[in-house]
Amino acid sequence: MTNLLLLVPIALLLGAIGLAAFIWALRSGQFEDLDGAAMRILNDDED
Amino acid sequence: MPQSGEVDFADLARPGPGGAMQLELMVPEIHCAGCIARIESTLRAHPAVTAARVNMSSKRVTLSWLADQATANEFAARIEALGFSIQPVEAGGSSEDHDKARGRELLSAMAIAGFAAGNIMLLSVSVWSGAPDATRALFHWLSALIAIPAVAYAGRPFFRSAWAALKARSLNMDMPISLAVVLACGMSFYETARGGQHTYFDAAVMLLFFLLVGRYLDHQMRARAHSALSQLKSLTAKSALVVQPGGTRLNTPIADITTGMTVFVGPDTQVPVDGVILSGSSDIDVSAMTGESIPQPVFEGATVHEGTINLTGELDIQVSASYGDTLLASIVAMMEQAETTKARYVRLADIAARIYAPMVHGIAALTFFGWLWASNGDWHLALVTAIAVLIITCPCALGLAVPVVQTVATGVLFRNGILLKDGAALERLAQVDTVVFDKTGTLTLGRPQLVPPAVMDIDQLAIAAGLALHSNHPLSRAITALAAQRNIPAAPIDEVVEQPGAGLHGSYRNTPVRLGSRTWCTSEPAKCHAPPHQLEICLKVGNAKVHTFRFEDELRSDAKDVVADLQRRNLPVALVSGDRPHAVAHVARTLGIANHLAPWSTEAKASYVTGLNNSGRKVLMVGDGLNDAPALASAHASMAPSSATDAGRTAADLVFLGDRLTPILIAHDVAKRARRLVMQNFSLALGYNLIAVPLAVCGYASPLVAAVAMSSSSLLVTANALRLRLHAGPAGKLSNTGPAAAVAPHDTSRSAA
Numbered sequence: 045m046t047n048l049l050l051l052v053p054i055a056l057l058l059g060a061i062g063l064a065a066f067i068w069a070l071r072s073g074q075f076e077d078l079d080g081a082a083m084r085i086l087n088d089d090e091d
Numbered sequence: 092m093p094q095s096g097e098v099d100f101a102d103l104a105r106p107g108p109g110g111a112m113q114l115e116l117m118v119p120e121i122h123c124a125g126c127i128a129r130i131e132s133t134l135r136a137h138p139a140v141t142a143a144r145v146n147m148s149s150k151r152v153t154l155s156w157l158a159d160q161a162t163a164n165e166f167a168a169r170i171e172a173l174g175f176s177i178q179p180v181e182a183g184g185s186s187e188d189h190d191k192a193r194g195r196e197l198l199s200a201m202a203i204a205g206f207a208a209g210n211i212m213l214l215s216v217s218v219w220s221g222a223p224d225a226t227r228a229l230f231h232w233l234s235a236l237i238a239i240p241a242v243a244y245a246g247r248p249f250f251r252s253a254w255a256a257l258k259a260r261s262l263n264m265d266m267p268i269s270l271a272v273v274l275a276c277g278m279s280f281y282e283t284a285r286g287g288q289h290t291y292f293d294a295a296v297m298l299l300f301f302l303l304v305g306r307y308l309d310h311q312m313r314a315r316a317h318s319a320l321s322q323l324k325s326l327t328a329k330s331a332l333v334v335q336p337g338g339t340r341l342n343t344p345i346a347d348i349t350t351g352m353t354v355f356v357g358p359d360t361q362v363p364v365d366g367v368i369l370s371g372s373s374d375i376d377v378s379a380m381t382g383e384s385i386p387q388p389v390f391e392g393a394t395v396h397e398g399t400i401n402l403t404g405e406l407d408i409q410v411s412a413s414y415g416d417t418l419l420a421s422i423v424a425m426m427e428q429a430e431t432t433k434a435r436y437v438r439l440a441d442i443a444a445r446i447y448a449p450m451v452h453g454i455a456a457l458t459f460f461g462w463l464w465a466s467n468g469d470w471h472l473a474l475v476t477a478i479a480v481l482i483i484t485c486p487c488a489l490g491l492a493v494p495v496v497q498t499v500a501t502g503v504l505f506r507n508g509i510l511l512k513d514g515a516a517l518e519r520l521a522q523v524d525t526v527v528f529d530k531t532g533t534l535t536l537g538r539p540q541l542v543p544p545a546v547m548d549i550d551q552l553a554i555a556a557g558l559a560l561h562s563n564h565p566l567s568r569a570i571t572a573l574a575a576q577r578n579i580p581a582a583p584i585d586e587v588v589e590q591p592g593a594g595l596h597g598s599y600r601n602t603p604v605r606l607g608s609r610t611w612c613t614s615e616p617a618k619c620h621a622p623p624h625q626l627e628i629c630l631k632v633g634n635a636k637v638h639t640f641r642f643e644d645e646l647r648s649d650a651k652d653v654v655a656d657l658q659r660r661n662l663p664v665a666l667v668s669g670d671r672p673h674a675v676a677h678v679a680r681t682l683g684i685a686n687h688l689a690p691w692s693t694e695a696k697a698s699y700v701t702g703l704n705n706s707g708r709k710v711l712m713v714g715d716g717l718n719d720a721p722a723l724a725s726a727h728a729s730m731a732p733s734s735a736t737d738a739g740r741t742a743a744d745l746v747f748l749g750d751r752l753t754p755i756l757i758a759h760d761v762a763k764r765a766r767r768l769v770m771q772n773f774s775l776a777l778g779y780n781l782i783a784v785p786l787a788v789c790g791y792a793s794p795l796v797a798a799v800a801m802s803s804s805s806l807l808v809t810a811n812a813l814r815l816r817l818h819a820g821p822a823g824k825l826s827n828t829g830p831a832a833a834v835a836p837h838d839t840s841r842s843a844a
Contacts, residue, residue, distance in 0.1 A: 048226065052233060056210060063206040067199055075198075080147030086124035 100163035111141055112158040117178040118170060121150050126175070133169055137161065190314040197307045200245040204300040207241035208293070212798070215293040219795050224286075231283040231290050238292035242276050245299050248306065264444040264490070267451040271481035272299060278478050289475075294482045294797040301487045301805045308494040312501060312514050331363035332356075334407060349413045356406045359563045362399050365417040366408040368392060373404030373591040374564055378531055379717045379736045380418070380669075380693075385539075385626055386565060388592030398717055398736075402563045404591030422693055422717055426742055429697065429724035438515050439769060440493040451484045458788050476790045482797050483787040484780060488804040492772035495812040500765040503815060507757045508748035516744030518769075520728040520762035522709045526657050526755075527700060527722070529714035530668035530678055530689075533732065534650050536750060537715070539565055539626060539642040541573045549579055551638045555630045556581035558595045558606040566628050566642055567595075567606075594628075602633040612637050644674075646681065653752040654682045660759075662711075667696050669718050697721035713755060715739045730755060761815070768815055772808045779804040 069075065100114065107113035121127065127145045130152060134143035139160035144153050154166060167177055214230040222230060246269065253265040272295045279290035332340040334353040345363055348354065354364050358373070374386040377399045386402055389395060395408060397419040414420075458480045462473035497514040504511050511517060531537050556574035559567035560581055574581060584604065587597035594607015605612045612631040626642040657664050666687040668675045679687035691699070696714075700722045703710045712719070712726035715735035723729040723742035731743035740746050747754035783800045786792055792800075 045226065048229070052214075055213075056233075056237070059206055059210055063202060066202050070195060070199055070202075077146040077148045080127060080145060083124040083127055083147055087128040 100167045104163040106158070107155050110158055111155045112163070113153070113155040114163050114166065116152045116154075116167065116170070117150055118145075118152055118175045119150050119178060120175050121145060121147060129173055130170060130175070133173060134166060137166070137169070140166075190310075194307070194310055194314055197248060197303060197310055200248060201300065201303040201307055203241050204245035204296055204303055207237050207245070208296045208300045210237055211293045211296055215794065215798070227288075228283075228286055231279075231292075234290060234292040235280055235283050238296050239276060239280070241296055242272055242299065245296075245303060246272055249299075249302070262448045262452070264448055267448055267455075267481060268298070268302060268485055270452075271295070271478070271485050274478045275482050278475060289794050291478070291482060291794050291797065294794060294801060297798065297801060298482065298485050298487060301801070302485075302490045305490040305494045308498045309514070312494070312497060346414050348410055350410055352410045354408045354410055356401045356408060358401060358403055358405060360401055362395050362397055362401055362406075362408070364408060364410045365394075365396050365412040365419075366410045367394055369407040369409050371404050371406040371591070373406055374402045376400040376402055376565070378537060390592060398738075402565070403589055419717065422720060423738065425694070425697060425721035426724045426738065429701075429721055436515060436519060438493075439518055439773075440489075443489060443492075443773060447489060451481065454484065454784060454788065455480045461788075462790070472790075476787070476792075479790070479792040479797065480784065480787040483783045483792050483800065485801075487801050488772065488776035488779060488808045491805055491808050491812075492776055493769055495809050496765050496768045496772065496815065499812050499815045500761050503761055504745075504758060507754060507761075509754045509758050510746045510748075511758075512744050512746075516728055517762050517765055519709070520711065520744070520758060521766035523711040523728050523759070524662060525665070525703060525708045526662050526711045526713065527665045527667055527703075527726070528654075528684075529696075529712075529716060529719045529722075530666060530675055531644060531670055532715040532734065533713055533719075534666070534678060534682065534752070535644040535646050537644065537734065539569050540645040541569050542625065542641045542643050543573070548638065550582075551630060551632070552577075553579050553582040554584070554599055554604055554632060555606055555638075555640065557584040557599065558587060558597055558604060558630075561587045561597075562589050562595055566626065566640075569642055570628075570640065599632065604633075605629075605631045609637070609639075646678065647750060647752050649751045649753050651682050653755055654684060656756055658683070667691050667699055667722075669693075669696075669716075693718040693721060697725050700725045711755075711759075713752075714743075730758065764815055768812055772811055775808055775811065776804065779807075 100116070103116075104112045104114040118126075118130065121130070127147060130145055131143050134140050134152070134154055137156070139156040140154060141157065142153075142155050145151075146153065152170070156166070170177055211234045214234050218227050218230050249265045249268050249272070252263065253269040256263040256266060275291040275295040279292050279295070282288075282290050330342050330344045331348055332355040333343045333348065334355050335341055340355050348364060353369060354366065356362055362375070368389060368391050370391060372388070372390045375389050375395055376386045377396075380396055380399055389406075394411070395401075395406075397417040412418075455477045459473050459477035462476050463470060466472050493514070497517060500517055501511050501514075528534050552570070552574055556571050556579065559570040561567075561584075571581065582599055584597040584599050587595055589595045590607075590611070594605060594611035596603065596605045596607075598604065607628065609627070609629050612629040628640045628642070630638045630640065632638075654664055663686070664684050666675060666679050666682075666684045666689075668687075668689045669691055670689055672689045675687050675689035679685075688699070696719060700710050700712055704725065704727065709727040712723050712729045713731070714720075714723055714729070715731050717736050717738045719731075720736075720738040720742040723731065723739060728745075729743045730745045730747060731739045733740070733746055733748045735743070735746070745758055747758070779800065783792070783796075786796065
């Protein structure tokens with residue numbers, strides 16, 4: 045039972061971090077221009 | 092088409108945050124990393140610019156700058172100086188913003204529901220495998236803690252739409268969904284508080300997750316269709332050069348042009364108005380308006396229409412119809428009229444929803460009252476069973492049945508070089524029973540090709556190519572293209588003068604040479620020696636005998652096979668064209684089409700299609716020109732080649748790339764298979780309900796049964812849809828060229844011309 049009290053919150057926290065990261069990426073427009081992102085890696089003078 | 096520089100971009104800029112101005116421009120030619128770097132660095136080099144960003148997916152540049160230090164036109168000029176053409180983005184982009192916001196909302200709702208479903212399922216699995224009392228209670232509380240906020244957030248799209256339907260006193264699919272999710276959560280919370288054994292948190296959240304996947308796929312398809320349309324719309328923003336009393340020419344937006352003004356039109360540009368030629372002569376390409384493949388020579392006093400292309404000479408045109416009254420505008424109005432009638436088509440998913448929603452409610456209500464009666468008023472038991480019925484019957488599989496198939500079908504079509512504008516079009520394409528073709532630009536390539544004579548005199552061709560280099564006339568381009576193809580260098584010709592509407596003359600090694608109509612070369616009365624479906628052009632070198640080149644608007648290479656294949660599929664084929672009757676008859680004979688009609692006007696074409704519709708036929712119209720657009724819009728389903736006019740592509744449901752017609756067969760195959768798969772998916776969903784609903788009504792639907800049944804039916808439906816991909820065999824064999832291979836010959840011939 046004590047294990048569970050520790051492990052379940054940890055599991056949930058890890059999941060929640062992933063979710064938060066995804067939502068942050070979505071909100072900050074990381075998915076707006078998928079074609080452009082693939083091309084930009086070729087430009088070395090990006091600022 | 093030179094259009095930029097004629098638009099005042101300052102009108103398009105909007106004030107942004109912090110006293111900055113913002114501007115969005117479409118740059119259609121962005122296609123590589125280099126383009127991005129050049130545009131962004133050029134703009135950022137300007138001291139006033141605070142941000143410049145290229146969006147490659149939408150081909151747009153967004154920039155903001157300090158309002159008092161620069162003007163929008165300056166930046167437009169900078170981008171143009173790099174060699175890109177710019178299209179203004181229409182101000183009415185709010186629907187697009189709305190689309191984007193909705194897509195984002197669905198995606199985050201899906202993420203939340205997915206997260207919640209995964210975690211609750213882990214907890215539920217331990218409960219089902221027999222967790223003891225205290226652990227079970229803890230896990231139920233944890234599930235409630237995750238599920239309730241998740242449902243409150245991820246369920247919003249469904250709650251909103253159900254509420255809207257309720258206010259309009261109607262039922263939609265979202266009604267039973269919302270009811271099931273809310274009731275399941277409420278009842279499970281009550282059970283948790285009571286320390287009960289069964290909760291349905293997992294089922295409720297998983298239901299939302301699967302449905303959101305379907306909704307998101309569906310939304311993506313529609314949003315893509317919208318953005319394709321708005322791109323085409325923004326391409327039509329135009330202006331014209333108005334000749335002032337002093338003789339100077341002034342850029343004027345097309346909306347400000349009124350009757351009586353004089354407009355200048357240079358060679359190789361689109362005529363922006365309807366009017367009468369005041370001075371000048373030229374050849375006008377009217378193929379987009381009428382389907383007629385030969386350019387028409389025009390002189391003073393002739394009438395020209397908006398949308399045709401001035402090829403060779405300079406013209407001053409007196410405007411006879413103001414903006415909105417032109418022939419083109421009337422065609423667009425006809426198109427819009429036809430679109431509204433097509434909007435009455437009811438999609439398969441909506442038909443299913445109309446039957447489904449009342450049935451689900453009915454069965455759940457019957458279960459409730461049935462159990463209330465059978466258990467002598469045990470309302471708790473009756474309610475639990477009724478909620479279990481609602482959850483079990485909820486249209487997980489049904490919600491995925493159509494969008495998954497259509498998304499897979501769009502992918503398969505795309506790989507074959509076919510762009511689908513919306514999912515309903517795919518359903519309609521599967522139903523067609525008649526095919527109507529346009530001729531010029533659809534069955535044919537729409538550009539005249541030199542018919543190679545048995546013996547080719549290389550010197551003659553070299554001289555002709557040397558003269559033809561100086562002209563934009565399609566026949567001249569065909570000559571230079573053939574010369575380039577055979578590696579024959581064009582002979583150097585001096586003093587070349589083009590007489591619009593007649594031909595060219597010049598001098599080759601001090602011998603006068605002429606290229607043009609027979610009259611132009613021989614001054615004998617016009618008498619065409621070519622067969623009626625061919626065109627001829629003559630070359631006269633000095634006093635030697637006239638040499639004749641013959642041209643033909645070449646059929647697409649697979650036109651004959653495609654027509655024969657369509658006829659084998661029991662689809663009657665008709666040919667309706669605006670071109671000369673004998674030219675149309677020749678094409679019809681070659682392809683084996685008995686039913687050919689010409690020369691037909693735009694209205695006649697549209698009413699022919701409408702007539703077929705009214706007699707119960709479901710017409711697939713394939714066309715490309717402006718004159719086909721109303722017919723395309725009124726047909727049950729429509730396709731256009733990518734070389735079509737803007738109006739043609741806007742009106743068509745599907746657009747295919749390349750120089751071949753085989754995509755028509757592929758699209759028809761895919762549409763039919765997609766329809767079959769949708770029907771199979773509906774039967775799978777129905778079959779699942781036939782097994783699961785009686786169980787639930789009898790009270791055997793434990794949370795475990797609900798979870799297994801729901802996820803397995805959803806997976807089954809998705810897997811079935813993916814068969815469309817595996818099954819792409821026969822279509823692949825037909826095409827044997829991917830989109831890349833299909834586009835390539837088209838592009839090379841263009842650049843050679």
